Amino acid sequence: MSERFDIVIVGGGHGGAQAAMALRQLAFDGSIAIVGDEPELPYDRPPLSKDYLAGEKPWERMIFRTAEAWAERGVALRLGRRVVSISVDARAVTTVEGDAIGYGQLIWAAGGIPRRLTCAGHDLGGVHYVRSRADADRIMAELSAAREVVVIGGGYIGLEAAAVLTKLGKRVTVLEALERVLARVAGAPLSRFYEVEHRAHGVDVRVGTAAQSIVGENGRVAGVRLGDGTILPAQLVIVGIGINPAVEPLLAAGAEGTNGVAVDGQCRTSLDGIFAIGDCAEHANAFAGGARLRLESVQNAHDQAAIAAKAIMGGAETYSAVPWFWSNQYDLRLQTVGLSIGYDAIVQRGDPASRSFSLVYLRDGAVIALDCVNMVRDYAQGRALVAQRARPDPGQLADPGVPLKTLAA
Ligand SMILES: Cc1cc2nc3c(=O)[nH]c(=O)nc-3n(C[C@H](O)[C@H](O)[C@H](O)COP(=O)(O)OP(=O)(O)OC[C@H]3O[C@@H](n4cnc5c(N)ncnc54)[C@H](O)[C@@H]3O)c2cc1C
Numbered sequence: 234m235s236e237r238f239d240i241v242i243v244g245g246g247h248g249g250a251q252a253a254m255a256l257r258q259l260a261f262d263g264s265i266a267i268v269g270d271e272p273e274l275p276y277d278r279p280p281l282s283k284d285y286l287a288g289e290k291p292w293e294r295m296i297f298r299t300a301e302a303w304a305e306r307g308v309a310l311r312l313g314r315r316v317v318s319i320s321v322d323a324r325a326v327t328t329v330e331g332d333a334i335g336y337g338q339l340i341w342a343a344g345g346i347p348r349r350l351t352c353a354g355h356d357l358g359g360v361h362y363v364r365s366r367a368d369a370d371r372i373m374a375e376l377s378a379a380r381e382v383v384v385i386g387g388g389y390i391g392l393e394a395a396a397v398l399t400k401l402g403k404r405v406t407v408l409e410a411l412e413r414v415l416a417r418v419a420g421a422p423l424s425r426f427y428e429v430e431h432r433a434h435g436v437d438v439r440v441g442t443a444a445q446s447i448v449g450e451n452g453r454v455a456g457v458r459l460g461d462g463t464i465l466p467a468q469l470v471i472v473g474i475g476i477n478p479a480v481e482p483l484l485a486a487g488a489e490g491t492n493g494v495a496v497d498g499q500c501r502t503s504l505d506g507i508f509a510i511g512d513c514a515e516h517a518n519a520f521a522g523g524a525r526l527r528l529e530s531v532q533n534a535h536d537q538a539a540i541a542a543k544a545i546m547g548g549a550e551t552y553s554a555v556p557w558f559w560s561n562q563y564d565l566r567l568q569t570v571g572l573s574i575g576y577d578a579i580v581q582r583g584d585p586a587s588r589s590f591s592l593v594y595l596r597d598g599a600v601i602a603l604d605c606v607n608m609v610r611d612y613a614q615g616r617a618l619v620a621q622r623a624r625p626d627p628g629q630l631a632d633p634g635v636p637l638k639t640l641a642a
Contacts, residue, residue: 237335238266238309240545241326243316244479245269246278248342248511248534250297253308255542265308268326268334270315273366274300279531281369282393282473283561287400288373292366316343319486321504326482340541341483341494341502341509345476345529350385354447359454360470363390372471379468380404383457385444387414389560391473392427395436396562398471405436406465408457410443420573422592423604426585427562434563478513478527490515493527498551499544500537508544510537519553520572520601520619530558555620568612571602571619582611583633590633591615598624610636617641 240256242249245267253265267275276295284290303310315329325333347362349355359379361372382398384391387409399405407414413424414431431438448456448464456464478493489495489503493515500508500516511534517523536554543550560567565588576594583590591611594602599622603615614637618625625640 235332235334236266236311237264237325239263239337240265240340241334241336241338242267242340242342243269243326244342244344244511245271245275245310245312246342246344246511246534247531248344248538249340250275251535251538252340252342252510252542253303254306255539256545257306257308259542259546261542261546263337266311266334267308268311268314268316268328270313271365271367272313274298274303274310274312276366278364279559281366282363282390283397285366286363286369286373286394287397295366316482319482319504319507321486321507324506337506338545339507340538341480341507341513342511342534342538343479344512346479347472348475348477350444350447350472350474352444352446354449354454357447357449357454358452359468360447360472362472363394364476372469375469376401376403381465381467382406382469382471383408383444383465383467384471384473385457386473386475387411387438387440388417388473388475389415391471392431393560393562394471394473395431396434399431399434399436400563403469406457406467407431407436407438408442408444408459409438409440412441414438414440418573419569419604420576420579420592420594422579422581422585423567423606426590426606429585430563430565430588476512476529478515480509480513483507483509492525495525496537498540498553499549500541500552501544508541510534510541516552518556518572520556521574522596524574526574528556530556532557555616557616565606566609568605568609569602570605570612570616571600573602573604576601578627580627580630582631583608593618593630600625600630614638614641 274296316326318327325335381404384407395405415424446458456466480494493513494509496514512529540552557570573594578595580593589607591605591608600618605612629635
């Protein structure tokens with residue numbers, strides 16, 4: 234075995250980097266290595282579809298720490314190394330190059346892999362995904378030659394990319410196969426608001442419309458064919474249709490899991506000495522009524538990293554953090570708190586036309602989530618309502634003049 238560390242963290246993204254730091258903050262004094270397949274120092278991923286893509290955030294401000302700072306904290310970085318298998322008996326991971334790295338305990342923080350198009354033309358040049366710095370750099374390198382861009386998928390990443398590219402002067406079309414954008418994550422009023430906003434900024438938003446195939450010319454994308462035969466001209470296609478959890482080696486080693494890898498309240502997998510955190514970890518979430526799910530957010534990656542680190546240090550704390558998320562599009566800052574899954578009523582606070590409003594999601598009269606657009610105060614104060622599953626008077630809740638903190642228990 235070429236190397237051995239007390240803790241090996243697979244994946245140098247949000248969860249992996251945070252787990253290493255959390256262990257050091259808890260005074261863990263054993264050896265730690267992060268083994269990540271990207272060549273870059275661990276960095277902040279959300280700007281890839283926001284200010285980094287817009288050319289407004291330099292790379293130096295994306296990394297969490299310099300190489301020296303990682304070394305000072307005693308965290309060995311093994312970057313550009315992809316783990317392809319795990320031997321639970323030998324307590325070692327193996328990289329694609331065939332190197333074995335031994336571990337005392339393993340934290341799997343490998344995130345997700347963008348879901349790929351499978352239609353004809355999916356592999357043409359100019360068809361891109363947005364998950365890594367390399368992805369964003371490839372898009373940016375081709376931008377100057379693109380007048381028309383088709384974004385496939387009206388989720389957060391697709392819409393953020395559409396906002397950036399439209400600001401950069403591109404003619405952007407967003408194709409969303411479902412009847413509204415953000416359909417999987419938000420209520421209809423929020424979807425309609427963003428559709429109106431994007432159209433007002435010149436984006437051609439087409440809902441209920443799927444790409445049938447990608448049309449090519451000399452190996453590069455030239456357009457996107459729709460079901461009715463229309464071809465939308467495009468020199469660049471950006472695909473944002475979700476991720477698949479990156480867990481193959483773990484499942485092959487025998488870990489349980491159907492949607493990612495299953496973890497308990499302390500982020501332990503079913504395999505001895507192996508934890509999993511972040512986008513790939515399927516857990517029971519108290520804010521979804523105990524339903525088992527994966528969350529794809531910085532909050533979840535960070536908080537699960539802290540829980541796994543505490544468990545390694547012998548703590549008993551279990552994961553119960555209030556979920557939160559944000560998205561920046563144009564001058565709109567969306568902040569969400571809680572999980573709206575399973576809501577049966579939505580109360581609107583403020584007028585979407587003012588571009589500053591909130592949606593409060595209720596289930597059986599209890600607040601389960603808020604989506605706040607340019608409404609920092611509601612976001613900050615609404616958190617307590619979600620945490621307490623408060624049952625405010627609907628009339629007061631709908632009045633934006635009533636501060637949410639007065640409605641908490
Ligand atoms: C473009 C974009 C915008 C986003 N915007 C927001 C936002 O506004 N707000 C928000 O809360 N969240 C946002 N997210 C989601 C957020 O970035 C993720 O939830 C978070 O990064 C998850 O952390 P993670 O550690 O689980 O995975 P990641 O940060 O993805 O890190 C996983 C790392 O593991 C590596 N890896 C995978 N497999 C292997 C392997 N076999 N061997 C070695 N390394 C491996 C990956 O390459 C990657 O570097 C965004 C994500 C993207 C892609």
